[in-house]
Amino acid sequence: MFLRNVMRKIASQKSLNGLAIKKNYFGTTSSLLDDFSINANEKTGVSVITMSKTPANSLNLEFIQELSMAIQKLNMEKSCRGIILTSSLPSIFSAGLDILEMYQPEPDRLEKFWTEFQEIWLALYSSPKTVMSAINGHSPAGGCIIALATDYRIMKPKFTIGLNETMLGIVAPFWAEDSMKAVIGQRRSEYSLQLGKLYTAEEALQINLIDEISDNPLQACEDEMMNWLKLPDHARTLTKFQNRGHIIEKMKKGRKEDLEKFVKFIPREGIQMALGTYLDNLKSRKKKQLKTCVSDVELIVRKIKYNLEDYTKTTFFYLGAQDGILAENLINSGCKKVIVTEHKKSNEEHLNEIQNRFREKFLRFTRFPNSRIIEEYKLDGLEEKNWHTQPKVAVILTLLTNDRSKLSLNSYLLRKQFPFNFGRTPIFLLTDNTESKVILMNETNLQTEKRIPSRALSYMFLYDRTLLAEIPRLKPSQKYTKLIKIQPKSDLVDLLYDEDKFKEAEVFLKHFFNKPYERVIPKIEKICPNLGSELIDMNITMLDRVKDLDFRIIGEIFRLVASNDNYSRNIIRVLSSRHEF
Ligand SMILES: CCCC/C=C\CC(=O)SCCNC(=O)CCNC(=O)[C@H](O)C(C)(C)COP(=O)(O)OP(=O)(O)OC[C@H]1O[C@@H](n2cnc3c(N)ncnc32)[C@H](O)[C@@H]1OP(=O)(O)O
Numbered sequence: 001m002f003l004r005n006v007m008r009k010i011a012s013q014k015s016l017n018g019l020a021i022k023k024n025y026f027g028t029t030s031s032l033l034d035d036f037s038i039n040a041n042e043k044t045g046v047s048v049i050t051m052s053k054t055p056a057n058s059l060n061l062e063f064i065q066e067l068s069m070a071i072q073k074l075n076m077e078k079s080c081r082g083i084i085l086t087s088s089l090p091s092i093f094s095a096g097l098d099i100l101e102m103y104q105p106e107p108d109r110l111e112k113f114w115t116e117f118q119e120i121w122l123a124l125y126s127s128p129k130t131v132m133s134a135i136n137g138h139s140p141a142g143g144c145i146i147a148l149a150t151d152y153r154i155m156k157p158k159f160t161i162g163l164n165e166t167m168l169g170i171v172a173p174f175w176a177e178d179s180m181k182a183v184i185g186q187r188r189s190e191y192s193l194q195l196g197k198l199y200t201a202e203e204a205l206q207i208n209l210i211d212e213i214s215d216n217p218l219q220a221c222e223d224e225m226m227n228w229l230k231l232p233d234h235a236r237t238l239t240k241f242q243n244r245g246h247i248i249e250k251m252k253k254g255r256k257e258d259l260e261k262f263v264k265f266i267p268r269e270g271i272q273m274a275l276g277t278y279l280d281n282l283k284s285r286k287k288k289q290l291k292t293c294v295s296d297v298e299l300i301v302r303k304i305k306y307n308l309e310d311y312t313k314t315t316f317f318y319l320g321a322q323d324g325i326l327a328e329n330l331i332n333s334g335c336k337k338v339i340v341t342e343h344k345k346s347n348e349e350h351l352n353e354i355q356n357r358f359r360e361k362f363l364r365f366t367r368f369p370n371s372r373i374i375e376e377y378k379l380d381g382l383e384e385k386n387w388h389t390q391p392k393v394a395v396i397l398t399l400l401t402n403d404r405s406k407l408s409l410n411s412y413l414l415r416k417q418f419p420f421n422f423g424r425t426p427i428f429l430l431t432d433n434t435e436s437k438v439i440l441m442n443e444t445n446l447q448t449e450k451r452i453p454s455r456a457l458s459y460m461f462l463y464d465r466t467l468l469a470e471i472p473r474l475k476p477s478q479k480y481t482k483l484i485k486i487q488p489k490s491d492l493v494d495l496l497y498d499e500d501k502f503k504e505a506e507v508f509l510k511h512f513f514n515k516p517y518e519r520v521i522p523k524i525e526k527i528c529p530n531l532g533s534e535l536i537d538m539n540i541t542m543l544d545r546v547k548d549l550d551f552r553i554i555g556e557i558f559r560l561v562a563s564n565d566n567y568s569r570n571i572i573r574v575l576s577s578r579h580e581f
Pocket of ligand 1: 055056058091092094095096097098099100138139140141142143164165168170171172173262282283
């Protein structure tokens, strides 16, 4: 009966659940929420779905819904023969179900959530296409369930995978367990599930939980896919269903009961306590790394710390009233130096208010002395001799909000209130994850009006690796063509993906911290002859003295390291090994 249905579906390729099939689906499309993109290759018939929901590709209701819909569409698309699932995040394939969907849940949403999770699993597990997972990061619990629902799994070394649900005090559903058994066998599955085992890729390969290890799982999947696609689709698909039919049938029969069990089980007090503790532990891992943090700026501070090691030396540029609240929080959390700029006279009152409130805490509080002039400069029109009107470093503080409707404000702020030319100013982007995307969009928007030179953007990427992780997703998207045009030559992007290069740069930067500026400049000049004079042109004395690290120089160093200029790279290596700075 089941096989008959499958045959019918393959034969007719008619719409499923009322979803329309696009006439021509080749090319790249992004999900409505921009949480994943699909790149459909016309030549091979293979579609790559790249999940990019920061920070962890955790599966919440909306993400699952959209992903599921996309998979169902591909399942019905005749010209699609293979699907590869992967992630654009640097170290996570998927962190599994979004725990927040289960912690203190709303009953209706919880029900929808689980129904959709069942649905996506079915769409994957019973897909007539060849489906593969390029597991390029951690893949616990729900992430592993998704991977198990595919036909072939290739994983990057060192990351972990497994059904660790018991660690959270919850139980993997019977259908996930069945798929695990089908892959690694009854005994191993029982053992792994009871203990909530997470395996490294190397261990996972040994027990057949994954099929291969590769440093480039996506490429490896694409290569392997070609072998699978040599076979006639109908024969391969029917064989797949012969193997999986009983599991799918069992799931379909039991799914209602499974749902009832889930919605009863999750809100139980004991389960909620266990989930709460797990969440706390997840968060407190971070707190250990961060000695100082305050609630709503925790993420921001972590990012600064991660990037700059010593955020007490960070220079902030204040851009608007809302962000002032963040600035305030940052100051309260230990940030020693805040430079507040404002070019609009109308906001003077507000500035004075902040100044009075934080007089003791601010080491400096200033506006650009010639802020009136700044107003006249257009982003495009700034000549080099006027570099002194540029900020030495721009820190964009974005609103911390998940409310998408508020995000346009950022766009507004950027467009209306940025008076500077960012051509040579490194931009340090402080943002929560939702905002990362918004900033990219803002820059795209900005591009339509005032061109932001590519180097500025490159620094922006440079200082936010999460943001960088977004690039592969954005690259092919039509929506972002403008952004791509102004994207820097991809050296920097490569650099941040190349751990070795990145480490090399990091080692160098460590020596660079806390060194007097005057000592740094001559050294830098040796590497990059123009840089010193550029800095002087910038009239750095305007900010008194610059003893703190200069982001721009760091950016320059990164650029040099990233370039294929062996000479520069050697100098950097030698300098850093001699501890000259
Ligand atoms: C009856 C129920 C059936 C259940 C079936 C499936 C259940 C599940 O899938 S439950 C989810 C289980 N998932 C996990 O246990 C993974 C938890 N996460 C981790 O262990 C790590 O995050 C991971 C190893 C994946 C990655 O580590 P890092 O690279 O160090 O990242 P962070 O830990 O810093 O994570 C970044 C950010 O994401 C938040 N996060 C991570 N996972 C989840 C999640 N599953 N749900 C919600 N949020 C998650 C994490 O807290 C961090 O947030 P911030 O602290 O705000 O940065």
